Amino acid sequence: xxxxxxxxxxxxxxxxxxxxxxxxxxxxxxxxxxxxxxxxxxxxxxxxxxxxxxxxxxxxxxxxxxxxxxxxxxxxxxxxxxxxxxxxxxxxxxxxxxxxxxxxxxxxxxxxxxxxxxxxxxxxxxxxxxxxxxxxxxxxxxxxxxxxxxxxxxxxxxxxxxxxxxxxxxxxxxxxxxxxxxxxxxxxxxxxxxxxxxxxxxxxxxxxxxxxxxxxxxxxxxxxxxxxxxxxxxxxxxxxxxxxxxxxxxxxxxxxxxxxxxxxxxxxxxxxxxxxxxxxxxxxxxxxxxxxxxxxxxxxxxxxxxxxxxxxxx
Amino acid sequence: xxxxxxxxxxxxxxxxxxxxxxxxxxxxxxxxxxxxxxxxxxxxxxxxxxxxxxxxxxxxxxxxxxxxxxxxxxxxxxxxxxxxxxxxxxxxxxxxxxxxxxxxxxxxxxxxxxxxxxxxxxxxxxxxxxxxxxxxxxxxxxxxxxxxxxxxxxxxxxxxxxxxxxxxxxxxxxxxxxxxxxxxxxxxxxxxxxxxxxxxxxxxxxxxxxxxxxxxxxxx
Amino acid sequence: xxxxxxxxxxxxxxxxxxxxxxxxxxxxxxxxxxxxxxxxxxxxxxxxxxxxxxxxxxxxxxxxxxxxxxxxxxxxxxxxxxxxxxxxxxxxxxxxxxxxxxxxxxxxxxxxxxxxxxxxxxxxxxxxxxxxxxxxxxxxxxxxxxxxxxxxxxxxxxxxxxxxxxxxxxxxxxxxxxxxxxxxxxxxxxxxxxxxxxxxxxxxxxxxxxxxx
Numbered sequence: 001x002x003x004x005x006x007x008x009x010x011x012x013x014x015x016x017x018x019x020x021x022x023x024x025x026x027x028x029x030x031x032x033x034x035x036x037x038x039x040x041x042x043x044x045x046x047x048x049x050x051x052x053x054x055x056x057x058x059x060x061x062x063x064x065x066x067x068x069x070x071x072x073x074x075x076x077x078x079x080x081x082x083x084x085x086x087x088x089x090x091x092x093x094x095x096x097x098x099x100x101x102x103x104x105x106x107x108x109x110x111x112x113x114x115x116x117x118x119x120x121x122x123x124x125x126x127x128x129x130x131x132x133x134x135x136x137x138x139x140x141x142x143x144x145x146x147x148x149x150x151x152x153x154x155x156x157x158x159x160x161x162x163x164x165x166x167x168x169x170x171x172x173x174x175x176x177x178x179x180x181x182x183x184x185x186x187x188x189x190x191x192x193x194x195x196x197x198x199x200x201x202x203x204x205x206x207x208x209x210x211x212x213x214x215x216x217x218x219x220x221x222x223x224x225x226x227x228x229x230x231x232x233x234x235x236x237x238x239x240x241x242x243x244x245x246x247x248x249x250x251x252x253x254x255x256x257x258x259x260x261x262x263x264x265x266x267x268x269x270x271x272x273x274x275x276x277x278x279x280x281x282x283x284x285x286x287x288x289x290x291x292x293x294x295x296x297x298x299x300x301x302x303x304x305x306x307x308x309x310x311x312x313x314x
Numbered sequence: 315x316x317x318x319x320x321x322x323x324x325x326x327x328x329x330x331x332x333x334x335x336x337x338x339x340x341x342x343x344x345x346x347x348x349x350x351x352x353x354x355x356x357x358x359x360x361x362x363x364x365x366x367x368x369x370x371x372x373x374x375x376x377x378x379x380x381x382x383x384x385x386x387x388x389x390x391x392x393x394x395x396x397x398x399x400x401x402x403x404x405x406x407x408x409x410x411x412x413x414x415x416x417x418x419x420x421x422x423x424x425x426x427x428x429x430x431x432x433x434x435x436x437x438x439x440x441x442x443x444x445x446x447x448x449x450x451x452x453x454x455x456x457x458x459x460x461x462x463x464x465x466x467x468x469x470x471x472x473x474x475x476x477x478x479x480x481x482x483x484x485x486x487x488x489x490x491x492x493x494x495x496x497x498x499x500x501x502x503x504x505x506x507x508x509x510x511x512x513x514x515x516x517x518x519x520x521x522x523x524x525x526x527x528x529x530x531x532x533x534x
Numbered sequence: 535x536x537x538x539x540x541x542x543x544x545x546x547x548x549x550x551x552x553x554x555x556x557x558x559x560x561x562x563x564x565x566x567x568x569x570x571x572x573x574x575x576x577x578x579x580x581x582x583x584x585x586x587x588x589x590x591x592x593x594x595x596x597x598x599x600x601x602x603x604x605x606x607x608x609x610x611x612x613x614x615x616x617x618x619x620x621x622x623x624x625x626x627x628x629x630x631x632x633x634x635x636x637x638x639x640x641x642x643x644x645x646x647x648x649x650x651x652x653x654x655x656x657x658x659x660x661x662x663x664x665x666x667x668x669x670x671x672x673x674x675x676x677x678x679x680x681x682x683x684x685x686x687x688x689x690x691x692x693x694x695x696x697x698x699x700x701x702x703x704x705x706x707x708x709x710x711x712x713x714x715x716x717x718x719x720x721x722x723x724x725x726x727x728x729x730x731x732x733x734x735x736x737x738x739x740x741x742x743x744x745x746x747x
Contacts, residue, residue, distance in 0.1 A: 084694030088498035098613040182496035386725030388688040391718040477599040507602035514597035
């Protein structure tokens with residue numbers, strides 16, 4: 001399969017993977033900045049560069065370019081591959097070596113690797129992740145910023161059916177249509193969990209997109225009654241939509257957390273990403289998303305400008 | 315690979331997959347609807363155009379080049395463009411599918427018309443036939459095989475491409491491909507792809523049967 | 535639908551990169567397609583039973599949605615350029631195989647017999663007589679395959695590649711028409727340019743046709 005078109009990165013990845021044992025010996029003690037680093041702290045090396053993959057929605061791309069900005073400033077060679085698809089596509093690609101680093105969300109990632117996980121508190125989740133992640137992958141310290149899944153209805157729908165929390169949806173079983181990205185149909189933090197935790201059954205699941213134009217358009221038009229959006233989506237406030245509360249904690253905390261292949265996780269990468277994680281707040285991330293979605297700025301430019309402004313490039 | 319095929323069997327045989335609003339039967343019907351309607355519209359545009367160009371011999375250069383231009387139109391781009399311009403409806407899908415089908419129909423109709431022996435046309439005119447009579451009674455029957463080839467080619471392409479409807483939230487068999495991609499459920503993707511191929515081949519067989527029927531009628 | 539001209543001005547570098555990557559994927563696929571289809575077509579031309587099988591198989595492949603092929607290749611070649619190229623190559627084969635076989639069929643039997651009578655060996659006949667005479671039909675196939683590939687590359691945007699196709703998903707997600715329009719226009723220009731080059735190439739490769747004309 002060695003076509004001339006094959007990405008050089010792939011070859012680089014193979015070489016890097018082959019040289020890991022040799023390098024591990026020298027990179028030795030890992031500096032865990034926050035003391036919340038994961039248990040699986042095998043030595044890797046970002047020498048020779050790393051490839052950041054991002055999922056198919058704006059915020060993930062912003063985060064990917066933020067990672068790139070601080071890593072470049074730390075002297076790491078970085079390639080960003082935006083818009084690769086869903087977690088279901090990205091994690092196998094991370095394992096397979098097509099990408100090395102990926103902006104993730106604690107709770108959603110945990111549910112992906114361990115659907116039965118009970119942890120909801122950040123520290124617990126971080127430990128659970130360290131245990132549950134497949135060999136070769138690790139999470140770095142999580143950041144301040146959070147972006148949760150939210151199940152959202154219009155003000156009108158909320159009034160009509162008396163909806164305040166996810167539990168209220170059950171009274172309308174078989175009557176409401178939910179719109180979300182296709183993967184949410186099979187996810188615990190999605191149709192599966194809504195049924196098992198709240199006993200909610202929808203009339204129909206409409207496959208749309210991740211807090212994108214389809215799902216928001218459908219909610220506006222009334223094609224769906226309930227929409228799965230991200231809490232960092234400024235359209236929720238702008239349209240006066242109602243986020244249903246989650247009394248049974250189906251939706252876990254979703255701190256942004258870097259998921260990285262062991263082969264690339266060295267102290268330079270850890271330090272740079274931890275610094276970014278400690279600086280970036282939810283409000284700031286929301287604002288960066290807005291600049292990309294509404295002002296049509298490039299995620300890369302938005303990320304670089306933020307990193308510069310916050311002094312993260314020094 | 316073997317495992318994938320085994321799972322495919324289970325997926326196709328699964329009773330719950332077939333019924334309901336997101337069952338295979340519904341998706342199949344949706345897919346047929348999209349494909350047939352789009353091809354019909356494309357035929358309504360492409361056939362008269364191809365016949366006119368072939369009959370008069372005028373505008374052939376422009377039409378053929380436009381057709382190859384049309385072949386280069388990226389379907390994904392076209393769908394997104396019409397969606398951004400006009401909002402969410404089936405319109406973007408139909409525009410893209412029709413744009414895909416028209417070139418094949420026009421070029422083959424035109425090719426069929428030009429393949430008709432000029433002597434035959436002259437002979438018909440010599441017998442006192444008018445332009446439209448020559449077209450209907452001489453050129454059209456002789457050009458029919460190639461015209462049908464164009465229609466069949468267009469239909470196959472449209473059936474395969476109608477998967478795109480799922481990208482902008484609609485149904486059809488593309489639902490399985492796009493959902494399967496998002497969920498990394500390759501069995502579902504394969505199931506969708508196989509069903510699309512079966513639909514395409516089946517429709518092609520129907521059209522070729524129709525073609526044979528038409529010919530028997532002509533020669534009898 | 536307004537075009538944001540300043541966006542285009544600010545993104546000439548990105549657009550160049552995407553265009554080149556788009557072209558590279560399409561051309562690699564066509565090149566591989568030609569390399570694979572030539573020997574297969576010769577076999578199909580010589581061995582009758584194989585002909586039906588190969589052409590039938592390529593016709594069935596044509597009915598499978600391109601996006602499905604890309605996705606089904608993920609376990610094999612992952613989120614790489616290789617996946618894009620393999621997927622596109624499959625599609626070029628459909629056109630190339632059929633046209634190459636038809637091209638070989640179109641060579642008059644008398645010409646082949648003449649070559650045989652002159653004691654030319656089969657391989658030499660193929661290379662110096664049959665293929666050159668079949669070239670116009672083969673080149674027609676190459677042109678269709680090239681235009682088709684250039685149009686299809688953008689489908690690979692669903693697996694994170696896709697050259698100019700990335701402009702489509704980007705514009706879609708952000709409700710931003712400018713990148714989409716630019717992507718469509720550049721794809722069309724690429725197709726027209728590639729097609730013109732192929733016509734020129736054919737002109738150079740078949741001097742005998744010029745003299746006759």
